[in-house]
Each structure stands twice: as C-alpha cells, then as structure tokens.
Amino acid sequence: MADKVLMKGNEALAEAALRAGCEAFFGYPITPQTELAAYMAKRMPKEGGVYLQAESEIGAINMVYGAAGAGARCMTSTSSPGMSLKSEGISYIAGADLPAVIVNVMRGGPGLGGIQPSQADYWQATRATGHGDFHPIVLAPSTVQEMASSIHEAFELADEYRTPVIVLIDGMLGQMMEPVELPEKKETKKDKPWAVTGHGGKRAQNVINSLNLDTPGLERMNFERFERYEKIKENEQQAETYMTEDADIIIVAFGACARVSRTAVDKAREAGIKVGLIRPITLVPFTSDAIEEVVDQAKAFLTVEMNMGQMVEDVCLVVAGRAPVEFFGHTGGIIPTPNEVLEQVEKLNAEKGGDA
Amino acid sequence: MAQTVFERPKSLSDKPFTYCPGCTHGIAHRLIAETLDELDLADRAIGIAPVGCSVLAYEFFNTDMLQAAHGRAPAVATAVKRVHPDAIVFTYQGDGDLASIGTAETVHAATRGENIVVIFINNAIYGMTGGQMAPTSLPGQITQTSPTGRDVETQGYPIRMVEMLSTLDGVALAQRVSLDTPKHVREAKRAIKKAFQNQIDGKGYSIIEVMSTCPTNWGLSGPGAIEWLQENLLPYYPLGVYKDVSTNGDTVVESEV
Numbered sequence: 078m079a080d081k082v083l084m085k086g087n088e089a090l091a092e093a094a095l096r097a098g099c100e101a102f103f104g105y106p107i108t109p110q111t112e113l114a115a116y117m118a119k120r121m122p123k124e125g126g127v128y129l130q131a132e133s134e135i136g137a138i139n140m141v142y143g144a145a146g147a148g149a150r151c152m153t154s155t156s157s158p159g160m161s162l163k164s165e166g167i168s169y170i171a172g173a174d175l176p177a178v179i180v181n182v183m184r185g186g187p188g189l190g191g192i193q194p195s196q197a198d199y200w201q202a203t204r205a206t207g208h209g210d211f212h213p214i215v216l217a218p219s220t221v222q223e224m225a226s227s228i229h230e231a232f233e234l235a236d237e238y239r240t241p242v243i244v245l246i247d248g249m250l251g252q253m254m255e256p257v258e259l260p261e262k263k264e265t266k267k268d269k270p271w272a273v274t275g276h277g278g279k280r281a282q283n284v285i286n287s288l289n290l291d292t293p294g295l296e297r298m299n300f301e302r303f304e305r306y307e308k309i310k311e312n313e314q315q316a317e318t319y320m321t322e323d324a325d326i327i328i329v330a331f332g333a334c335a336r337v338s339r340t341a342v343d344k345a346r347e348a349g350i351k352v353g354l355i356r357p358i359t360l361v362p363f364t365s366d367a368i369e370e371v372v373d374q375a376k377a378f379l380t381v382e383m384n385m386g387q388m389v390e391d392v393c394l395v396v397a398g399r400a401p402v403e404f405f406g407h408t409g410g411i412i413p414t415p416n417e418v419l420e421q422v423e424k425l426n427a428e429k430g431g432d433a
Numbered sequence: 434m435a436q437t438v439f440e441r442p443k444s445l446s447d448k449p450f451t452y453c454p455g456c457t458h459g460i461a462h463r464l465i466a467e468t469l470d471e472l473d474l475a476d477r478a479i480g481i482a483p484v485g486c487s488v489l490a491y492e493f494f495n496t497d498m499l500q501a502a503h504g505r506a507p508a509v510a511t512a513v514k515r516v517h518p519d520a521i522v523f524t525y526q527g528d529g530d531l532a533s534i535g536t537a538e539t540v541h542a543a544t545r546g547e548n549i550v551v552i553f554i555n556n557a558i559y560g561m562t563g564g565q566m567a568p569t570s571l572p573g574q575i576t577q578t579s580p581t582g583r584d585v586e587t588q589g590y591p592i593r594m595v596e597m598l599s600t601l602d603g604v605a606l607a608q609r610v611s612l613d614t615p616k617h618v619r620e621a622k623r624a625i626k627k628a629f630q631n632q633i634d635g636k637g638y639s640i641i642e643v644m645s646t647c648p649t650n651w652g653l654s655g656p657g658a659i660e661w662l663q664e665n666l667l668p669y670y671p672l673g674v675y676k677d678v679s680t681n682g683d684t685v686v687e688s689e690v
Contacts, residue, residue, distance in 0.1 A: 101516060127515045131508065132541035139505035139538070143512030146499045147479070147520075151512075169502050273497035273513065275477035275520045282446075284491045285499040 081256040089225040089257045091116035097229035098265035101127035101151035103140035108192045109248040110182035113154045134159040138166030145175040146285035148272030154180035168207025172287025176235035180244045182251035185410040193410025194248035199387035213241040215360040217331040221255035236267045249333040316364035317356040324353030330381040341418035350426045365395040375400045376429040382406040442466035444475045446495040455648035455655025457612040464622045478521045481506040485527040486560040504535025507542035510549045523550040529559045532568040546603030546637040550628045556645040564650030568592045595642045599675035606639035607676040
C-alpha cells in the first residue's frame with residue numbers, strides 16, 4: 078500500500094491525472110484552480126506529455142478538442158468565470174463525441190464574483206454547459222482523497238461513453254490539504270480507431286465533426302447520444318449514504334457541504350434525531366436511485382448547498398411531491414457550518430413531528 | 434501513346450465542390466492538394482476546417498480532418514500538432530474566422546511559433562451567412578451590414594493580417610498571394626508549397642493569405658469579380674513576402690500590382 082502524503086486538493090488531482098495516463102493538459106490561470114495548472118507545468122514535461130498555457134479559456138478548451146480528436150487522453154481545468162468561456166468548446170466536444178475531462182474548481186459568482194468556495198455552477202454543469210441537446214457526466218468528489226481517485230474514473234467514463242466529463246469541485250476542496258494515498262500509475266491506452274492521426278494510406282479518412290446539415294441525420298445523432306445517456310443513467314449513478322436506514326429526515330449534499338452535513342448528522346443523532354445523509358457522487362447522472370430508496374420512509378428532505386438552491390430542484394424532481402423538500406445554503410463564498418445545518422434539522426424535526 | 438498531363442490531385446476526394454461559380458475556393462483547395470501530393474504528405478496530413486463557406490472542406494480533402502469552432506482552428510491545430518509532432522497540420526480559414534472571431538487564437542498560435550500551416554482566404558466579406566461586412570472589407574465597401582458602404586468613422590478600418598503577424602518572432606513565413614491570374618496562381622502554389630516545406634523542416638508558423646473572390650456576395654459575375662479584386666483589393670492588400678526566415682526576414686512586396 079502506498080504511503081499517505083499531505084497534499085492540496087488541486088495538486089493531488091493533478092498528480093493523480095498524470096498517473097491516470099493524462100497525456101495533454103491545456104490551461105489558463107484563474108483562482109482557485111491555479112495550483113492544478115502550475116503542478117502540471119512542472120510535472121507534465123517530465124512525463125513526456127503536452128503542457129500548454131493557452132491564450133484564453135476558449136483557446137484551452139479548443140486545444141482539448143484538438144488533442145481529444147487526435148486521440149490523446151487530455152484535460153483542462155478552470156474556475157467558474159473560465160467555465161463560461163469553455164462552454165462553447167464543451168458543446169463542440171459533446172457534439173463530436175470526444176472524450177475529455179474538464180475540472181471546475183468553483184468560486185462565488187455571478188460575473189467576476191469572488192474567489193472563495195462556492196457550488197453556484199451546479200446548474201451550469203448539469204443543465205447549461207453549452208448550446209444544444211447534450212449533457213456531460215458530472216462527478217463531485219468531497220475529499221482530497223476522492224479528488225485523486227475520481228480523476229482516473231473520469232477519464233475512463235469519458236472514453237467509454239465518448240463524452241466530456243466535468244469534475245465539479247468547490248474551492249474549499251481545491252485549496253485544502255489532507256492526507257492522500259495517491260493511486261498507482263495505470264496503463265490506460267485505449268484503442269481509438271476514430272481519432273485523426275494521419276490515415277497512413279491504411280484506412281479511409283477520419284473526420285472529427287459536429288456539423289450535420291441533414292436534419293434527420295442530426296436528429297439521429299442526438300437520438301443516439303441520448304440512448305448513451307440512458308445507459309449512463311442506468312449504470313453510472315453513484316451516491317454515498319450515511320445513517321439513512323432509519324432516517325426520517327434525509328439531507329442531500331455534495332462536495333464540501335456533504336462534509337459539513339455529515340458532522341451535523343452526528344450531532345443530531347446524539348440528540349436522538351433520526352437524520353441521514355445522501356451524498357451524490359455523480360451529479361449527472363443524478364443519484365435518483367439512492368433518493369428513491371428512502372423516499373417512502375422520509376418525512377422531509379433537506380438539501381444543503383453553497384448557492385441559492387440549485388440541486389434542490391433535482392431532488393424535487395425525484396421526490397415528486399411525496400415528501401417536503403427544503404433548502405438551506407450560503408452563497409458568495411460562505412461555507413455553511415455544522416451547527417447551522419443542525420438548526421435546520423432540529424427545526425424540520427419539530428415541524429414534522431419527529432421522535433426527539 | 435496517350436499521356437496524362439492533368440488529373441485530379443489524389444489528396445482531393447471525388448466529391449464535386451459545392452462552391453459558387455466564380456469562387457476561388459476550388460483553386461485554393463486544389464493548390465493545397467497538389468502540394469500534399471507533390472511532397473507526399475497525404476498519409477500524415479491533418480487538416481482543420483473552419484466555420485464559413487469552407488466548413489465542408491473535410492468533404493473535399495481526403496486527409497484526416499477536424500472541423501473547428503468559429504475562429505478556433507489555430508488552437509485546435511496547435512493541440513493536434515503537439516500530440517502528433519510528425520503529422521503535417523494545416524488550417525484553412527476565411528477572413529471572418531481568422532481575422533475577426535479568431536484573432537486571439539491566430540495571434541497566439543503565431544507568436545508561439547506553432548509549426549503549422551495556415552491558409553487564409555481573404556475575400557473581404559462573410560460568404561456563408563450571406564454577405565456581411567468582414568474585418569477585411571474595404572472602406573466604402575457595400576455589404577449587408579454596411580449598406581451605405583463601410584464607414585471607417587463608425588465601423589473602423591480593414592485589418593491587414595500578414596503585415597501584423599510578420600512583426601511576431603514566432604512567424605517563419607508570412608506571405609500574401611492572389612488567385613486572379615495564372616501567374617499569380619503559380620506564385621500562390623509556390624508559396625503554399627514553401628509553407629508546407631517549412632513545417633517539414635520544423636521552421637515554425639507559416640501563413641499564406643490568399644486574395645480570393647466572392648462573386649455571389651459581391652453581386653458580380655465571375656470575370657467581374659476578378660476585375661473587382663484587381664482594382665480594389667490588391668491596392669489595399671499588396672501582394673508579397675512580409676516575413677521569410679529563410680531570407681533573413683526581409684519584406685519583399687510585389688511592385689507591379
């Protein structure tokens with residue numbers, strides 16, 4: 078077993094990406110993701126891969142489009158305002174069915190916003206990553222360890238389903254240091270017969286493209302893509318549950334908010350309140366199965382987020398009126414405290430006639 | 434015994450061009466394909482198609498191709514070349530794509546000295562969207578979005594890309610050619626071939642600006658468009674070599690135009 082090392086989340090993710098076989102990284106400086114690009118700048122050339130600081134986020138994501146089309150395992154990272162600039166390129170990557178990983182270390186918004194942690198890009202990641210009918214896969218780690226271990230999975234999912242994968246991280250996880258066991262280096266060379274490499278006179282031309290002027294043809298491409306999304310929904314949902322077996326109140330929270338909420342669950346349990354936590358690890362596909370499992374027993378759901386209430390809509394869609402769904406959150410860079418979450422739980426428990 | 438003296442370049446597909454009558458895209462495509470054939474590059478060539486009339490370039494070249502977002506071809510080409518250094522990578526871009534929406538990508542690929550070939554088709558108008566003012570439209574030029582003629586007081590001046598790019602250290606070759614006469618077409622071919630040879634030799638970024646026609650959106654016949662190009666575009670966009678590292682970077686502007 079590998080020794081644990083103390084690392085910043087952004088750096089642990091970068092090192093793990095290299096060990097996951099990342100061959101090309103294209104970035105642009107923005108807080109709070111900068112350490113990730115800086116780490117890549119230092120390490121990638123030694124690994125024989127491509128590191129390039131682009132002229133903009135637009136340049137960077139289009140370089141990812143090119144490298145992915147050329148068959149390389151590749152990624153970029155940014156923070157919220159940069160994600161808006163990348164949305165054009167992500168749409169093209171989805172439209173051309175290319176595998177790529179995009180890391181968003183979120184900060185407060187909208188506009189220039191602030192540089193403190195946030196989860197305010199949930200809608201952007203899950204609903205509006207770019208124009209057109211598509212969505213990426215979205216992973217939401219909640220520890221530095223998980224940041225390191227999820228990046229290999231992100232690349233694998235991207236390759237398997239030929240789709241962009243977003244790793245959505247709040248700035249707290251990007252910036253904090255925790256002990257982490259770095260994954261072993263993996264050989265992950267996928268056969269990509271569709272990639273542009275020069276045909277070598279051995280095969281027909283390969284074309285990387287999202288254009289289709291034939292309307293039934295374009296519709297078929299979208300149908301095919303959404304059939305893949307259905308498979309993703311069936312096979313790739315991931316959630317962690319904590320003390321949900323007998324819970325009356327179910328907290329739903331991801332990323333840093335899940336850590337805060339877990340502490341609140343422990344405190345509430347000490348007070349005899351039956352509360353549990355569902356932590357979505359995949360935001361797309363949304364973890365509807367995990368919520369469905371507890372919906373009949375739950376007297377209420379509470380989502381805790383670092384935004385004005387975004388994921389709460391997805392919880393409402395699954396719960397579909399079968400239980401009340403409440404939201405508690407802070408935004409603008411403020412992290413909710415366990416005691417604040419506990420207060421909400423106590424309030425809900427009193428309203429719903431819980432045991433304690 | 435019969436001898437073949439003229440045939441379709443192998444680097445072009447069998448598909449007939451979909452360009453308008455009198456448009457010079459077909460000539461430019463052919464010059465690139467002939468170059469790929471003559472330098473034996475088709476097997477390892479990767480082209481990047483833009484957004485614009487030549488968005489379907491991937492239908493006409495039978496090399497591996499990527500279609501890029503509007504203006505982003507230089508960023509896409511950068512990554513492809515970095516991932517496959519032995520491939521021969523070229524972009525094919527119009528004036529709206531290269532000199533307006535893609536200016537940042539163009540300038541930075543050039544200043545990084547990316548070892549790629551950029552073929553820049555300048556016909557001073559947006560073709561595919563139906564004839565709007567381009568960054569290279571001339572002062573006074575009537576277009577759909579400059580209906581009384583481009584007014585430089587409110588709509589600014591045309592941009593001379595190869596002159597601007599020739600100031601950058603990363604550029605190996607910056608040359609403007611034209612497709613209006615057989616002589617100029619032969620010069621264009623030599624320039625394009627030199628640009629590809631530069632990439633083979635690892636010299637860095639080469640851009641060939643190709644003065645071209647758009648009879649449809651200029652509202653002219655084929656021959657009329659050639660005349661308009663000669664009388665209006667060439668005086669504003671002088672042909673010549675603006676930078677060539679193999680000649681110590683001296684600017685050689687063609688004098689007879």
